[in-house]
Amino acid sequence: MxxxxxxxxxxxxxxxxxxxxxxxxxxxxxxxxxxxxxxxxxxxxxxxxxxxxxFKARGAANAVSKLNDEKKKAGVATHSSGNHAAALARAAKIAGIPAYIVMPDTAPEIKKKAVKGYGGIIIECKPTQADREATLERVVGETGAIFIPPYDxxxxxxxxxxxxxxxxxxxxxxxxxxxxxxxxxxxxxxxxxxxxxxxxxxxxxxxxxxxxxxxxxxxxxxxxxxxxxxxxxxxxxxxxxxxxxxxxxxxxxxxxxxxxxxxxxxxxxxxxxxxxxxxxxxxxxxxxxxxxxxxxxxxxxxxxxxxxxxxxxxxxx
Amino acid sequence: MxxxxxxxxxxxxxxxxxxxxxxxxxxxxxxxxxxxxxxxxxxxxxxxxxxxxxFKARGAANAVSKLNDEKKKAGVATHSSGNHAAALARAAKIAGIPAYIVMPDTAPEIKKKAVKGYGGIIIECKPTQADREATLERVVGETGAIFIPPYDxxxxxxxxxxxxxxxxxxxxxxxxxxxxxxxxxxxxxxxxxxxxxxxxxxxxxxxxxxxxxxxxxxxxxxxxxxxxxxxxxxxxxxxxxxxxxxxxxxxxxxxxxxxxxxxxxxxxxxxxxxxxxxxxxxxxxxxxxxxxxxxxxxxxxxxxxxxxxxxxxxxxx
The missing domain is CATH 3.40.50.1100 (Rossmann fold)
Known part of the structure; x- marks a missing residue:
């Protein structure tokens, strides 16, 4: 272990x-x-x-700020329909890098609006854990973005x-x-x-x-x-x-x-x-x-x- | 004038x-x-x-605090169904004197509860300006309480x-x-x-x-x-x-x-x-x-x- x-x-x-x-x-x-x-x-x-x-603004800001310039370049990504999505989009905006946010297509319009308001790029997926993870993996593979998980x-x-x-x-x-x-x-x-x-x-x-x-x-x-x-x-x-x-x-x-x-x-x-x-x-x-x-x-x-x-x-x- | x-x-x-x-x-x-x-x-x-x-807490506290001991004795009174009622009841409670609050019998239960919570004595009246004023006059006459109007x-x-x-x-x-x-x-x-x-x-x-x-x-x-x-x-x-x-x-x-x-x-x-x-x-x-x-x-x-x-x-x- x-x-x-x-x-x-x-x-x-x-x-x-x-x-x-x-x-x-x-x-x-x-x-x-x-x-x-x-x-x-x-x-x-x-x-x-x-x-x-x-409070999610804290963790996202810290995780993004700690990335070195090389890692930062391709941006960050996560799957979230909640506060972490907006927090990561905001942290990325401040850092001047893209944020790819995988969100279920069922997510409320207001949550999508918050992410877009911070310049986040939304990639929609089906509202299942499996499709969230698969979509995120694909996005990370295609963009080289660093995955910033919401808590773990x-x-x-x-x-x-x-x-x-x-x-x-x-x-x-x-x-x-x-x-x-x-x-x-x-x-x-x-x-x-x-x-x-x-x-x-x-x-x-x-x-x-x-x-x-x-x-x-x-x-x-x-x-x-x-x-x-x-x-x-x-x-x-x-x-x-x-x-x-x-x-x-x-x-x-x-x-x-x-x-x-x-x-x-x-x-x-x-x-x-x-x-x-x-x-x-x-x-x-x-x-x-x-x-x-x-x-x-x-x-x-x-x-x-x-x-x-x-x-x-x-x-x- | x-x-x-x-x-x-x-x-x-x-x-x-x-x-x-x-x-x-x-x-x-x-x-x-x-x-x-x-x-x-x-x-x-x-x-x-x-x-x-x-903000009504300010005016009521000031008006009650400025009464001299002689005037304070019999308490204070007002007619109000709003924030001034609770504010006056609270100011009176702090001063240790009674507050007589004339309220229309149609006033929401939550407003009455707020006044009672501060120890105010509620006297109900009909929901007309005339009956509010007549009831207040009667209460002031009977108790000797000082009328503290809500704004004038x-x-x-x-x-x-x-x-x-x-x-x-x-x-x-x-x-x-x-x-x-x-x-x-x-x-x-x-x-x-x-x-x-x-x-x-x-x-x-x-x-x-x-x-x-x-x-x-x-x-x-x-x-x-x-x-x-x-x-x-x-x-x-x-x-x-x-x-x-x-x-x-x-x-x-x-x-x-x-x-x-x-x-x-x-x-x-x-x-x-x-x-x-x-x-x-x-x-x-x-x-x-x-x-x-x-x-x-x-x-x-x-x-x-x-x-x-x-x-x-x-x-x-």
Whole structure:
């Protein structure tokens, strides 16, 4: 088995310096109303205000910036119908190189528009994992572009880790830090940073019951793929990545699952009380906290709000 | 005719000091995406993040804080079905005195809940102006409470003026400052502060066509009441106040009216691009700006986002 070398704290700090010109240093917000309901003090790190509306801007910017000029030349490629697609297109645009984005032909027009808005070149495929991968392989073969995966990649994880770096730099007395888990890019990056900065800091993830492969994998200590995920938290439908799983097994304390009504209630609570727009995936950690209040009672809890890309004409309430 | 003495800059600064412990110093946000669409640089002062979700927290806190102990004793009263009701209930709660809020029996349950949440005592009336006023008079007669009107009152205007004070303190090179106009509390306060700090700074208001009494009054130079207002901007349905009108005539450069579709489009633009929740009234100044881009081209424009209390299950898109 190949031994993985994770990004060190120095690597993460260097990544932050590297991407700083291209990302927002997002604010940390609090809500006395939500604290009163939750029975603890919550610090929300607002990546919904991040460039492209999600933390994904960090990982993509880092991965593209780390390519040398030779590798950069032919551009970058990925398959994604979500925030990583827009993030990679944007990072490529800043670097002045092409981005080839393989997207299912069923992807919403608004997602395609976001990618095109950043100058990304969309290659449509059938909405199956097999055709996504085959199409990507063909595109990479034809163009020589470098594949930047959405989460299962050291440079992407290193980039996502910079989010917790900013949060822990600002709020120095957190007891617990929470993030949602889908592919695991954000969670694994968060776990690394937390571990380096304060090994006593507990990292707890929230995951939808309808897409609980991380919970299943974590419990079985064996990576289990997600079959037929079904949740409103559309950022968390993907299966946990391999590297991500390794880091999560080592540095995450607990994964808590929540049902759809808990996610929707937490989403509404954040939007109504904090007057900010979040996508459903963001609400999963708060839903997990509210379902297990005793576990968090009196603690200082950091929650990463991962993104704000939601169709306002289709809110679940 | 009685000569009105408006709050001076020193009065407004003192008001800010007075209410500072009870309000949020709200952030100023920018959006490169909206700037690109608008062709100017916009600084949004986010009173949607204010306590009670609206700038009204300022005026109410100031008016209550200025009452002497003798006057405070019997409490305060108002008639309002909107943000002023919650703001006054909250200010009274902080002062430890009762707040009597006359509300139409048709007021939405969520508005009543907000008032009750701050310990306000609700007295229901019929949904007519006559019954609102008669009921308020009765309540004041019975309790001895001091009537704090929602906008047509020097201390309220002085309180609302502190919002522009914070904005102009932070962004020192504005060319134009914009606010919506309903009763005129926010606009008149904003106009006073702008005038004192930089007489060259233009104050421009946005108003819905369906509730354009301020525009009509401004044009006729004579206060005209609003008959049957009809707009989605529910914070702007009220008729312009007398003191407010005087200040507006003296210190506002222009009132621009916009139709409902322009308001809704601007509301959606802010929510989608900035990931913040605003009530429709907030969107009126940006709608006015976008309808007259040439007027604002290349300028630095401050826009006060007045509040964020909107029913998320009834968004107009």
């Amino acid at each position: 190949k031994i993985l070398t994770y990004p060190s704290l120095e690597d993460i700090i260097a990544a932050h310096k590297r991407i700083e010109p291209f990302i927002h240093h997002t604010p940390v917000l609090t809500s006395s109303a939500i604290d009163a309901i939750a029975g603890c003090k919550i610090f929300f790190k607002c990546e919904n205000f991040q460039k492209v509306g999600a 990649h050291m440079d992407v994880i290193e980039g996502q880790a910079t989010c917790a770096l900013e949060l822990l730099d600002k709020i120095t007395d957190l007891d617990i830090i929470m993030a949602p888990v889908g592919g695991g890019g954000l969670l694994s990056g968060t776990a690394l940073t937390a571990h380096y900065i304060n090994p006593g800091l507990q990292v707890i993830a929230g995951e939808p019951e309808g897409a609980d492969d991380a919970y299943q994998s974590f419990t079985a200590k064996k990576l289990m793929p997600m079959i037929r995920p079904n949740t409103i938290a559309d950022g968390l439908l993907t299966s946990l990545g391999k590297i991500n799983f390794q880091i999560i097994i080592e540095h995450v304390a607990e994964i808590i699952t929540v049902d759809e009504s808990q996610i929707i209630a937490a989403m509404r609570l954040i939007m109504e009380r904090m007057k900010i727009i979040i996508e459903p995936s963001c609400a999963v950690p708060l839903a997990a906290l509210l379902a297990h209040k005793h576990r968090f009672s009196g603690k200082n809890v950091g929650i990463i709000l991962s993104g704000g890309n939601v169709d306002l004409s289709k809110l679940p309430f | 009685k000569i009105l003495t408006y709050p001076s800059l020193e009065d407004i600064i003192a008001a800010h000091k007075r209410i500072e412990p009870f309000i949020h110093h709200t952030p100023v946000l920018t959006s490169s995406a909206i700037d690109a669409i608008a062709g100017c640089k916009i600084f949004f002062k986010c009173e949607n993040f204010q306590k009670v979700g609206a 009152h020097m201390d309220v205007i002085e309180g609302q003026a502190t919002c522009a004070l914070e904005l102009l303190d932070k962004i020192t090179d504005l060319d134009i400052i914009m606010a919506p106009v309903g009763g005129g509390g926010l606009l008149s306060g904003t106009a006073l502060t702008a005038h004192y700090i930089n007489p060259g700074l233009q104050v421009i208001a946005g108003e819905p066509e369906g509730a354009d009494d301020a525009y009509q009054s401004f044009t006729a130079k004579k206060l005209m009441p609003m008959i049957r207002p009809n707009t989605i901007a529910d914070g702007l349905l009220t008729s312009l106040g007398k003191i407010n009108f005087q200040i507006i005539i003296e210190h506002v450069a222009e009132i621009i009216t916009v139709d409902e579709s322009q308001i809704i489009a601007a509301m959606r633009l802010i929510m989608e691009r900035m990931k913040i929740i605003i009530e429709p009234s907030c969107a009126v100044p940006l709608a006015a700006l976008l309808a007259h881009k040439h007027r604002f081209s290349g300028k630095n424009v401050g826009i006060i986002l007045s509040g964020g209390n909107v029913d998320l299950s009834k968004l107009p898109f």
